[in-house]
Amino acid sequence: MGILALQKNIVIKSQQLFLQYHNELNSLKNAVAHNARKLISVQKEELVMARQHIVQTGRSLLNDKKQQLLLTAQLTLQRPQGIIQQKNSNLRHLKANLKIFTSHYLRSRKLQLEDCRKTIKLLSPQHVLSRGYAVVRVHDKIINGAGSIQEGEQIEILLKDAILKSTVNEKIHYDGKHTDL
Numbered sequence: 204m205g206i207l208a209l210q211k212n213i214v215i216k217s218q219q220l221f222l223q224y225h226n227e228l229n230s231l232k233n234a235v236a237h238n239a240r241k242l243i244s245v246q247k248e249e250l251v252m253a254r255q256h257i258v259q260t261g262r263s264l265l266n267d268k269k270q271q272l273l274l275t276a277q278l279t280l281q282r283p284q285g286i287i288q289q290k291n292s293n294l295r296h297l298k299a300n301l302k303i304f305t306s307h308y309l310r311s312r313k314l315q316l317e318d319c320r321k322t323i324k325l326l327s328p329q330h331v332l333s334r335g336y337a338v339v340r341v342h343d344k345i346i347n348g349a350g351s352i353q354e355g356e357q358i359e360i361l362l363k364d365a366i367l368k369s370t371v372n373e374k375i376h377y378d379g380k381h382t383d384l
Contacts, residue, residue: 332363349374 323331328338338361339346352358354374360367
């Protein structure tokens with residue numbers, strides 16, 4: 204009975220070892236499955252968090268770009284208004300300067316015109332006559348020298364208040380050097 208008992212003992216020990224290794228394998232299999240599920244769960248959570256981070260970052264970037272675009276659009280819309288305001292301001296300054304220049308120009312021209320009027324008045328024949336001068340006419344023509352007048356000829360002497368009709372009795376040459384008239 205020794206061999207059969209040994210054989211039985213080997214079979215029992217084999218079954219015990221098999222059962223022990225089988226239980227260890229089941230335990231390892233359960234641990235691997237549990238760890239795999241746990242790892243998958245952790246990875247899933249990390250993916251969800253990464254997805255949320257990507258979505259939030261994307262939204263934030265989109266918002267930033269939207270704000271930049273709105274600011275650029277606003278500046279683009281304000282730029283023509285700014286240019287128009289600047290041009291209107293320039294026009295107002297030009298208008299004010301034009302008014303000032305026109306006023307100065309007209310005042311200057313009025314003064315020149317007044318000077319011309321005074322000069323014309325001073326040079327007018329009536330004014331010259333009122334200062335003691337006379338106009339000599341021969342045959343209704345004003346003459347400025349005695350070259351064409353002969354002794355015995357009829358002349359008219361126009362004074363400020365009368366016309367004298369006269370006959371030339373004598374013609375004496377005058378050189379214009381004597382100033383004590």
